[in-house]
Amino acid sequence: MKQRPGAESSVRSDKTIALNFTRAIVIVLTAALAGGTAGLIKGYADVTRNAELKLGLFAQQTEGLLAKYRHIPLFLASHPTVVTATIKETGSVELDDLLQQTVIATNAFGIVLLLEDGKPLAHASRRISGPAPSEAGAEKAIGSSGILALKRRFTLDRRSGKRLYEFAFGIRDVEKAETGTVAVYVDLEDFEIGWRSQSELIFLQADDGTVVASNEAGLLMKKTPVQDAAILSLPGTYRIGDLPGFWLGTNKQSFVTGTRLYVLSPASSLFNYFVFGAVSIAAIAALFFTTFRYLQIRRHLILRRLDEEQSAKELLEQAVQERTRSLRAEMAQRKDAQDRMRRLQAELAEGEKLRALGEMSVTISHEINQPLFALEALVDTIRVDLAADNDRSHIGPEIDRLSQIVDRIGDVVRNLRDFARDPEFEVEQVNLLQSVRDSIELLAIRLSRDGVEVDLKSREEEGPMVAAETVRLQQVIVNLMSNAADAAKTARCPRVIVEVAREEQEATVAVRDFGAGIERIEKIFDPFYTTKPTGEGMGLGLSISARIAAVFGGRITAANCSGGGAEFTLHLPLREPES
Amino acid sequence: MTGVRVLLVDDDRDVRETVASRLRQEQFEVISCTYFIEAADHLHVHFEGVVVSDFRMPGKDGLWLLNHCRSVDPELPVIMLTGYADRRFIIDAISLGAVTVLEKPCSMKTLIAEIRAANDRRLSRLEARSRRAKRQLRSWIGKTPEDVSLSVQMQMIEKTLIEKSLKRHGGDIANVMKELNLSKSTLYERMRRAGIDPKKFR
Numbered sequence: 001m002k003q004r005p006g007a008e009s010s011v012r013s014d015k016t017i018a019l020n021f022t023r024a025i026v027i028v029l030t031a032a033l034a035g036g037t038a039g040l041i042k043g044y045a046d047v048t049r050n051a052e053l054k055l056g057l058f059a060q061q062t063e064g065l066l067a068k069y070r071h072i073p074l075f076l077a078s079h080p081t082v083v084t085a086t087i088k089e090t091g092s093v094e095l096d097d098l099l100q101q102t103v104i105a106t107n108a109f110g111i112v113l114l115l116e117d118g119k120p121l122a123h124a125s126r127r128i129s130g131p132a133p134s135e136a137g138a139e140k141a142i143g144s145s146g147i148l149a150l151k152r153r154f155t156l157d158r159r160s161g162k163r164l165y166e167f168a169f170g171i172r173d174v175e176k177a178e179t180g181t182v183a184v185y186v187d188l189e190d191f192e193i194g195w196r197s198q199s200e201l202i203f204l205q206a207d208d209g210t211v212v213a214s215n216e217a218g219l220l221m222k223k224t225p226v227q228d229a230a231i232l233s234l235p236g237t238y239r240i241g242d243l244p245g246f247w248l249g250t251n252k253q254s255f256v257t258g259t260r261l262y263v264l265s266p267a268s269s270l271f272n273y274f275v276f277g278a279v280s281i282a283a284i285a286a287l288f289f290t291t292f293r294y295l296q297i298r299r300h301l302i303l304r305r306l307d308e309e310q311s312a313k314e315l316l317e318q319a320v321q322e323r324t325r326s327l328r329a330e331m332a333q334r335k336d337a338q339d340r341m342r343r344l345q346a347e348l349a350e351g352e353k354l355r356a357l358g359e360m361s362v363t364i365s366h367e368i369n370q371p372l373f374a375l376e377a378l379v380d381t382i383r384v385d386l387a388a389d390n391d392r393s394h395i396g397p398e399i400d401r402l403s404q405i406v407d408r409i410g411d412v413v414r415n416l417r418d419f420a421r422d423p424e425f426e427v428e429q430v431n432l433l434q435s436v437r438d439s440i441e442l443l444a445i446r447l448s449r450d451g452v453e454v455d456l457k458s459r460e461e462e463g464p465m466v467a468a469e470t471v472r473l474q475q476v477i478v479n480l481m482s483n484a485a486d487a488a489k490t491a492r493c494p495r496v497i498v499e500v501a502r503e504e505q506e507a508t509v510a511v512r513d514f515g516a517g518i519e520r521i522e523k524i525f526d527p528f529y530t531t532k533p534t535g536e537g538m539g540l541g542l543s544i545s546a547r548i549a550a551v552f553g554g555r556i557t558a559a560n561c562s563g564g565g566a567e568f569t570l571h572l573p574l575r576e577p578e579s
Numbered sequence: 580m581t582g583v584r585v586l587l588v589d590d591d592r593d594v595r596e597t598v599a600s601r602l603r604q605e606q607f608e609v610i611s612c613t614y615f616i617e618a619a620d621h622l623h624v625h626f627e628g629v630v631v632s633d634f635r636m637p638g639k640d641g642l643w644l645l646n647h648c649r650s651v652d653p654e655l656p657v658i659m660l661t662g663y664a665d666r667r668f669i670i671d672a673i674s675l676g677a678v679t680v681l682e683k684p685c686s687m688k689t690l691i692a693e694i695r696a697a698n699d700r701r702l703s704r705l706e707a708r709s710r711r712a713k714r715q716l717r718s719w720i721g722k723t724p725e726d727v728s729l730s731v732q733m734q735m736i737e738k739t740l741i742e743k744s745l746k747r748h749g750g751d752i753a754n755v756m757k758e759l760n761l762s763k764s765t766l767y768e769r770m771r772r773a774g775i776d777p778k779k780f781r
Contacts (some may be wrong), residue, residue: 371593374593
């Protein structure tokens with residue numbers, strides 16, 4: 001038995017699928033890790049670049065703002081109204097207007113004018129009703145060296161709690177003597193306005209480490225040390241004061257103010273990048289893998305189906321081959337049997353032929369020798385009579401007898417010729433009953449001589465029409481009836497019953513006698529088979545009749561009757577006139 | 580010398596009639612029969628003549644007739660005629676004691692000669708048989724048969740046969756019954772009438 005390839009490969013494929021599942025997980029995890037890492041790198045780059053962009057923007061803003069206010073103290077310190085007021089050490093409406101106008105024009109938080117001894121002389125504020133920033137405690141702008149300089153610092157307004165940036169400049173008279181100080185305050189919240197919408201942590205750190213402005217309120221006015229975390233020796237990674245986690249970003253120191261501006265994002269924001277990268281790459285990998293597996297499985301299935309088809313085909317082919325072989329063997333056997341049978345049949349037929357020939361030669365020689373012998377006796381009788389030379393009166397009848405016997409020999413020969421010749425005639429419509437009547441008439445003399453009575457029975461007045469030929473049909477009926485009469489004449493009941501009947505497809509003539517019946521009924525139609533005394537039949541009559549009936553499309557059947565005697569039935573196909 | 584008697588058996592009317600008429604010309608006494616049944620009536624142990632029979636006949640054929648003749652009298656002469664020469668039939672017929680088998684058509688001269696010869700033999704055979712019987716009878720009963728009546732002769736023969744049989748079987752009644760084909764009561768009745776005592780033979 002051939003191994004089926006499909007079974008083995010299906011086991012293998014189950015293993016393959018299990019293996020592939022593990023492999024799929026490994027591949028997806030690896031893809032996720034790679035994707036996450038890529039996401040992290042991308043995130044770091046993004047965050048850093050963003051931070052740099054924003055840092056640039058906000059640093060410029062801050063610088064710009066501060067630069068704008070830097071000149072205001074200088075302008076006021078040299079203004080005659082301010083100088084005059086400090087010299088006189090009295091305020092005036094004119095001075096207040098000037099200060100107020102300047103506040104409005106520059107959107108400064110406030111302006112404070114101090115005398116040389118530190119007493120406040122005048123002030124102006126953005127909020128008219130609000131307190132003056134005088135209490136911020138503006139300091140003298142003059143350094144110990146006596147050089148006039150712009151003094152800048154961060155300060156906290158004690159009254160309003162505002163974080164302020166102070167620009168202070170000394171005021172001098174014409175003799176260059178110091179008369180007072182003018183201080184302009186800027187609200188640091190003004191810087192933060194633009195930052196609040198940013199997602200990054202932005203703060204401005206003074207040089208002492210205090211955070212002076214930020215979009216994160218928790219850091220304000222606190223000293224917040226910034227350490228370089230240097231994760232993986234990457235630049236821009238920080239730890240910020242007591243804020244948790246790592247931060248990514250950048251910073252820049254302002255050369256004007258000495259402050260440092262930070263723009264930072266929490267390292268945890270990279271998590272999204274990581275997740276995004278991991279998920280997307282893993283998804284792509286999974287998609288790829290699934291597609292790959294799908295194609296692989298499909299290919300596998302197709303291969304397996306092809307395998308199965310192949311093996312089914314092979315099985316089928318095998319079955320076909322086996323069947324063909326067995327059929328061939330069977331055919332050979334059958335042919336052998338047929339040959340054997342044909343041979344046997346041929347032998348049988350040959351034997352049968354020989355037997356028939358033997359029987360025929362016996363019959364013919366008997367049939368001819370018999371009258372020849374009679375002739376011999378008769379001729380001898382006539383010769384003796386002639387030699388005796390006395391009464392010659394019986395010679396005449398003897399010679400008549402002689403010609404009768406010669407006729408008999410002629411009959412034998414004619415019968416043989418009739419038998420050998422195929423009956424040739426046209427089949428036409430014949431009335432069967434009429435034929436039977438004619439036949440009885442033909443036989444009338446003989447029947448009365450033998451003392452045989454004939455009963456003709458027919459259910460119909462008009463007989464059935466059959467396919468036959470008149471003379472031949474009569475020959476057959478006469479044959480059947482004379483056979484019956486021969487049997488009847490020696491029987492106790494010298495009667496013959498002839499019955500004409502119509503069946504569904506055929507018409508029949510049954511001829512029944514009450515004689516001895518037929519000993520070997522199976523041979524009754526064989527040529528040269530006879531039950532009659534010698535000289536009364538060669539055994540050809542029924543055989544010839546049967547052949548004639550066959551030509552008409554009918555047949556003759558024979559049977560021994562239970563009450564004694566035999567019945568011969570001629571069956572002929574009906575041929576009714578078309579009405 | 581008496582005339583020739585022929586029992587002619589043939590189912591063929593032409594043959595039967597022509598042959599009979601020819602034989603009658605020879606002054607033969609011819610009895611024509613169509614079938615065996617008819618012929619059997621004429622056949623007996625003293626038949627003074629010759630049987631001429633055809634072989635092929637419907638019903639009981641020539642061989643049957645031959646057999647029947649053998650059972651009637653093994654010496655009854657039978658001449659068989661046959662329409663065809665079947666070697667087997669000829670052998671059968673000769674072995675059953677047919678005088679000869681003639682093939683039809685044979686010449687009437689041959690047939691007549693065969694009949695005459697067979698008839699002569701038959702008559703002399705019958706005569707010898709008759710003489711022998713008379714001699715035997717005389718030895719048994721001490722008288723010429725002509726002197727006593729037939730019934731007395733018969734009784735004497737009967738007595739002689741029973742005594743011979745008893746002697747042969749040592750007085751065993753059963754075997755005698757079997758040999759003579761008599762019933763027990765008949766045998767005892769006959770022995771009583773003839774004055775035989777079976778005990779004497781033991």
